[in-house]
Amino acid sequence: MTTDPPSTAPPEKGADDFSDIELQKEVAELEGHNLAEETAGTRRDIRAVWRWTIFAVGLVLSLFHLYTGYFGTLPGLQQRSFHLALGLGLVFLLYPSSPQDTRRQRWYGWGLIAAGIGLIVYVQVEGIADWYVWAPGAGILALVQAARYVPWQPMGMPAADVLLALLGAGSGLFLFFAYEDIVSSVGVINPVYVAVGTVGLLLVLVAAQRTLGAALVILAGLMLAYAFFGPFLPGFLHHSGYSIDRIVSTLFLGTEGVFGTPLAISSTFIFLFLIFSAMLARTGMERFFTDLALGLTGGTTGGTAKVAVVTSAFSGTITGSSVANTVSNGAFTIPMMKRSGYHANYAGAVEAASSTGGQIAPPVMGAAAFIMIEFTGVPYLQIMQAAIVPAALFFIAQFVVVHYDAKKLGIRGVPRELLPNVRMLMATKGYLLVPIIGLFVLLSLGFSPIRSAMGAIALTVGVNLLAQLVALALRRWRGMDDRLTLWTLLDGLVDATRVALPIIIACAAAGIIAGVITLTGLGLRLSGGLVNLAEDVLSPGLQLITFGLLDPTQSLLFCTLLLSMLACLILGIGVPTTANYVITATLAAPAIIAILQADLAEPTVAMLLMAHMFVYYFGVMADITPPVCLAAYAAAGISGGNPIMTGVYSVRIAVSGFVVPYMFVFSPQLLLQETGWVEGTWVFLTAVLGIVLVGVAVVGHLNTDINWVLRIVAALGGLALLHASWQGDLAGFVIGAALFAWQYWAGRGGRAQAAPAAAPAAPAAN
Numbered sequence: 194m195t196t197d198p199p200s201t202a203p204p205e206k207g208a209d210d211f212s213d214i215e216l217q218k219e220v221a222e223l224e225g226h227n228l229a230e231e232t233a234g235t236r237r238d239i240r241a242v243w244r245w246t247i248f249a250v251g252l253v254l255s256l257f258h259l260y261t262g263y264f265g266t267l268p269g270l271q272q273r274s275f276h277l278a279l280g281l282g283l284v285f286l287l288y289p290s291s292p293q294d295t296r297r298q299r300w301y302g303w304g305l306i307a308a309g310i311g312l313i314v315y316v317q318v319e320g321i322a323d324w325y326v327w328a329p330g331a332g333i334l335a336l337v338q339a340a341r342y343v344p345w346q347p348m349g350m351p352a353a354d355v356l357l358a359l360l361g362a363g364s365g366l367f368l369f370f371a372y373e374d375i376v377s378s379v380g381v382i383n384p385v386y387v388a389v390g391t392v393g394l395l396l397v398l399v400a401a402q403r404t405l406g407a408a409l410v411i412l413a414g415l416m417l418a419y420a421f422f423g424p425f426l427p428g429f430l431h432h433s434g435y436s437i438d439r440i441v442s443t444l445f446l447g448t449e450g451v452f453g454t455p456l457a458i459s460s461t462f463i464f465l466f467l468i469f470s471a472m473l474a475r476t477g478m479e480r481f482f483t484d485l486a487l488g489l490t491g492g493t494t495g496g497t498a499k500v501a502v503v504t505s506a507f508s509g510t511i512t513g514s515s516v517a518n519t520v521s522n523g524a525f526t527i528p529m530m531k532r533s534g535y536h537a538n539y540a541g542a543v544e545a546a547s548s549t550g551g552q553i554a555p556p557v558m559g560a561a562a563f564i565m566i567e568f569t570g571v572p573y574l575q576i577m578q579a580a581i582v583p584a585a586l587f588f589i590a591q592f593v594v595v596h597y598d599a600k601k602l603g604i605r606g607v608p609r610e611l612l613p614n615v616r617m618l619m620a621t622k623g624y625l626l627v628p629i630i631g632l633f634v635l636l637s638l639g640f641s642p643i644r645s646a647m648g649a650i651a652l653t654v655g656v657n658l659l660a661q662l663v664a665l666a667l668r669r670w671r672g673m674d675d676r677l678t679l680w681t682l683l684d685g686l687v688d689a690t691r692v693a694l695p696i697i698i699a700c701a702a703a704g705i706i707a708g709v710i711t712l713t714g715l716g717l718r719l720s721g722g723l724v725n726l727a728e729d730v731l732s733p734g735l736q737l738i739t740f741g742l743l744d745p746t747q748s749l750l751f752c753t754l755l756l757s758m759l760a761c762l763i764l765g766i767g768v769p770t771t772a773n774y775v776i777t778a779t780l781a782a783p784a785i786i787a788i789l790q791a792d793l794a795e796p797t798v799a800m801l802l803m804a805h806m807f808v809y810y811f812g813v814m815a816d817i818t819p820p821v822c823l824a825a826y827a828a829a830g831i832s833g834g835n836p837i838m839t840g841v842y843s844v845r846i847a848v849s850g851f852v853v854p855y856m857f858v859f860s861p862q863l864l865l866q867e868t869g870w871v872e873g874t875w876v877f878l879t880a881v882l883g884i885v886l887v888g889v890a891v892v893g894h895l896n897t898d899i900n901w902v903l904r905i906v907a908a909l910g911g912l913a914l915l916h917a918s919w920q921g922d923l924a925g926f927v928i929g930a931a932l933f934a935w936q937y938w939a940g941r942g943g944r945a946q947a948a949p950a951a952a953p954a955a956p957a958a959n
Contacts, residue, residue, distance in 0.1 A: 196845055197893070198598045199536035234404070235287045235691075240349040247286055251690035252683060254279040258464045259686075262647045266461055270372045273452040276460035277393075278365020279690075280697035281400055285358035286350065287694065288403040290340040302341060309334040322437045325388040333360075333395045357396065364393035368446070375446055382438045390445035394705070397451060401702040404695045409702050409768050416709040417444075429718045443712055450708030454567045455700035455775050462563040462573075464693055465646035470557055471689040472653040473628060475682070477675030481618070481625045482507030487607075488615035495599020496606030497533040498543045501526035502595060505547035506554060506588045515770075515816045517692075518548035519827040527832045534604045538835055541828030542842030545817050547591055549824050549847065552770060552813045554584045556632050560696045561774035561809055563642070568778050569801040573645075574636040579802045579864040582877050583810070583853050586863075586884045590849035593888030601894040624660060628653040654682070696771060703772035710779050720784040723760075727752035747859075750788045754855060757781035758811045765815020773812035782808050785858070799866035803858045810854040817843035848891050849884050853915070856880075860917035879922050883914025886929050895936040907932055 239247070257275060266272050291302075313331050316322040339353035346352065367389050368375060375386060394417075402410045420440050423432035435443075444450030448457070473479075486503035490496055504526060508518050523544040530540035552559030555577040562580070566573055599605075631652045635645035657677040664673040710716045731752035736743060743751065760781055764773045785804035790796045816824040822840035829836040844851065857863035862876040890908035893899045899907070910928030913921035 196841055198539045198602065198842065198845075236289055238349075242348050243286060243350050247283060248687050250279055250283055251687035254283075254690045254693075255464075255468060255686035258460075258468065259647075259650075262461075262465050262643050266643075268372065269448050269457060270376065270452055271369055273448075273456045273460045274365045274368035274372065276365075276464070277397075277451070277456060277697060277701055278362045278369060280694055280701075281361025281365060281396055282358045283690065284400040284404060284694055284698060285354045285361055287691070288400075289351075290337070290354070290403065302338070306334070306338055316437070323384070325384040326391050326437055326441070329388050329391045330395060333357075333392060333399070336360075337399055357399070360392055361396045361400065364389050364396065368393075368452075379447065382442065386446055387438050387441050390441040393445045393451065394441060397698065397701045397705065400698045404698050405702075405769055408766060409699070409772055412764075412768060412772075413702050413705045416706050419715070420709045420713055423713060429722060430715075432713045432715075435712065440709075440712075444705055444708045449711060451701045451704045453704040453707055455564055455703045455707070455771065456697070458563045458567060459560065459693070459697055459700040462566070462642045462646065463560050463696060464689070465643060465650070466557050466563070467693050467696075468686060468689040469628075469632070469646050469649050469653065471685040471692070472650055472677075472682075473625075474688075475675065475685040476625060476653060476657045476677060477622070478625050479508060480675070481622045484613040484618050484622075485615065488613040488618060490606075491612045492606040492609045493596075494606060495533075495595050495602075495604050497526065497529040498535065498540075498595040498599060498604075499592060500607075501530060501543050502547040502588060502591050505544065506550060508548075508551060515545075515549040515552055515813070515824045516827050518551050519545050519824045520831070522548065523828050523831045527828065531832065533607075534602065536834070537832040538829075538838040539598075539842050541825065541832035541834045541839040542817075542846055543591075543595060544831075545822070545824040545828040545839060546843040546847035547588070548828075549813055549816045549843075550584065550587045550591070550850070552816075553580055553587060553810065553850075555580050556629060556636075559809075559813065560700070560771045561812065564700075564771065564775060565778070565805050565809065566642070568782075569798075569805050571798055571801060573642045575798070576802070577633075577636070579806060579866065582863050582865060582880065583806070583857060585877075586853050586880055587847065587849050589881055590884045590888045591846050593885050594846050594848070594891055597889060597892040597894050601892065601898075624656055627656050695769070699769045699771045700775075703775040706772065707775050707779055710776075716779045716783070719780045720787070723756055723781060723784045724749075724753060724787060727756055731755070746788070746791070750785070750858070751855075753784055753788055754807065754858060757785060757808055758854075761808055761811035762815050762818050765812060765818065766821040770812045770816065773815060774809050777808040777812060778805055789858075797867075799861040799864065802864055802866060803861055806864065807854045807858055810850060814847070814850045817847060819844075845891060848887060852887060852912070853884070856912070856915040860915070862917040863915070876917050879914045879917075879925070882929060883911040883925055886911030886914065886925065886932070889932070895933065897936060897939050899932075899936070903932065 254276070257279075261267060261272060267275075309330075313327050313334070317327050336353045336357050340351050340357065343351070343353060347355070378386075398410050398413060401413070417440065419426070419430070420435050421437065422434065423430070424434040426432075445452075483504050486500050486507060490499035490503050493499060501522065504522050505518050508522060523541070527540045527544055530543060531537060535543070552562075558577075558580060562576060563573070565571070565576055569576075628649050632645055632649040635648045636642070640648065654677060657675075661673065661676055728749050732745065732748040735748045735752055736745070757777065761773060761777050764776060768776070782804040785807060786796050786800055789800040789803065816822060817840055819825070819837050819840035822836070822843065825840035825843050826836045828834075828843075829839045832839070853863065860876070862868040862872065863880060865873050868876065886907045888911075889895060889899070890904045890911060893901075893904050906928055910925045910932070914925030914929070915921075
């Protein structure tokens with residue numbers, strides 16, 4: 194939080210330093226880039242037959258969701274199984290197996306083979322599993338290794354991956370067509386069903402490794418082992434244990450595991466919102482947002498960094514992916530920041546921190562925000578309402594930090610002549626905002642998220658077609674960029690599927706973890722253990738340190754929040770935000786709710802939102818928190834900086850993301866809960882002033898440098914303003930007014946001394 198920003202810039206790097214052809218090219222590239230064209234980790238050189246196959250399957254999946262969105266979703270297991278079936282099939286065609294280039298990788302691969310063979314032999318010899326479990330397991334293991342080591346590639350695609358794709362699609366489609374028989378035979382062990390379930394479970398884990406990395410796979414594997422080995426575990430981990438047949442049946446043949454709540458939301462709300470995002474991208478929304486960000490902030494102090502913040506904030510509203518935003522926007526904003534004088538670590542940190550905020554920015558937040566609907570029972574409109582103030586504070590704090598860092602480093606903005614004209618932009622392209630406004634209106638009128646997303650998609654297409662008619666009437670049709678044609682429409686639908694694949698797999702793998710937690714009762718035991726640890730160990734120590742300023746309930750709540758935050762950040766070491774939220778919403782959120790609820794019969798909506806938004810926020814913040822900070826690593830790959838230091842600076846820039854969640858738990862008014870419009874407006878304004886003070890405390894500079902004592906005082910004043918109470922507001926106002934007044938007079942004195950010294954340097958008259 195207190196690390197000063199590095200810089201490669203000389204003092205007072207100004208606008209004149211940017212007036213060259215290279216910068217004009219960078220601005221043009223930033224305006225013209227397209228997020229939809231970039232997906233990391235996928236195969237690049239795919240022959241036409243497979244490209245068309247992928248296109249056709251992706252189009253079918255998108256059309257399926259449009260059909261069910263309009264005519265009504267199918268029965269739960271059927272809707273979700275079709276969603277997963279095509280998703281699994283596409284993953285094995287699009288995402289290659291991990292390379293085995295180094296000796297270490299080869300040893301690791303052969304070690305996994307040996308472990309897999311040993312496990313299969315063990316369950317067979319010990320009679321733990323019948324042939325319909327170990328035989329499919331052996332087949333999947335053989336295919337996974339063949340995809341790595343067998344060079345046979347008919348028509349350019351590894352034969353093993355083609356078989357894995359067919360098995361993945363087949364396991365899901367089997368449930369799609371046989372769901373009535375499966376539902377009617379609950380509790381009966383059917384060898385065919387268990388064999389299909391074994392294949393499906395294993396392929397979900399393999400697909401997760403290809404799209405998301407090993408961490409989620411390891412965690413899901415440990416949970417599967419826990420479900421079986423429960424009788425041999427000590428203490429609160431002990432349970433009676435379950436047979437492999439029961440585990441497979443529960444996790445793949447019902448709606449408690451793979452096809453549980455996360456995949457239910459992915460197969461309904463999330464996919465339709467991804468189609469909406471893809472349509473917005475095809476109609477020029479990204480370029481519009483980029484031009485708007487450039488026009489509004491590019492010419493100000495530290496303009497290139499502010500452009501990165503605003504562009505990522507805008508992009509996040511329609512993508513909700515921190516790593517995707519970082520890779521897409523960062524390819525253009527990071528080089529611009531480096532050229533303006535920012536160090537590589539700092540430039541990468543600005544992009545990573547602002548891109549992470551996309552997952553908390555309405556209307557299209559991260560996938561986990563939609564899952565929150567099912568966990569809390571709160572309508573999506575109310576979740577968006579609760580997210581507005583924290584999201585605004587998140588980006589305002591970043592703006593404050595990069596602004597005063599730029600002042601401290603002497604980094605100015607881009608010449609105005611290189612930037613778009615905001616008035617002209619709004620006059621010619623402002624109509625692009627209509628679909629986003631329409632989405633808010635539909636949700637406000639009480640339409641479901643599914644209906645609202647469908648309406649927003651239709652509005653996006655309709656507005657673009659209307660703009661084309663107007664352009665045609667004005668004879669400007671040929672000059673109109675981003676026209677929706679039949680091809681771009683179909684391409685957008687396929688792109689929505691491609692973007693959805695990691696989310697589908699993350700939801701399926703998270704369902705395995707959540708299913709085991711529910712099956713074994715681990716959730717209740719861990720939630721109780723979390724509260725007991727906070728109550729018996731941490732809370733007494735906190736009260737001692739604070740000299741009793743916190744009452745026992747507040748102390749217990751703070752300690753529980755601290756432990757929950759640590760759990761979210763630790764899980765975020767390799768688990769994506771969606772899975773992170775599913776786990777912590779099952780384990781940590783109930784503990785927070787229990788303390789907030791106290792003696793009430795039922796928790797209020799505000800309590801549910803406070804707890805779930807808290808764990809959601811820190812699941813998001815894990816993307817920039819060292820040591821494994823995915824967004825920071827992505828940014829460092831572009832900037833050439835150090836990933837860990839990029840993460841450290843990201844935390845510093847995104848300081849509000851680590852402060853505001855604590856404040857809205859103690860002050861639900863920040864979530865616009867339990868408050869009216871007048872009080873809500875006041876709370877927002879005071880919170881903005883508070884987060885400005887916190888940002889100033891982080892930077893340690895206004896007009897002049899601020900010493901450590903005043904930085905601490907400024908931080909305390911900011912926290913006081915963030916807490917919704919008149920005493921805190923009064924104290925914060927006094928501190929803020931005194932600090933800014935002192936800095937004004939200190940800066941005025943410095944300018945007065947500098948003026949006489951500058952006079953002799955005036956050029957002589959000719």
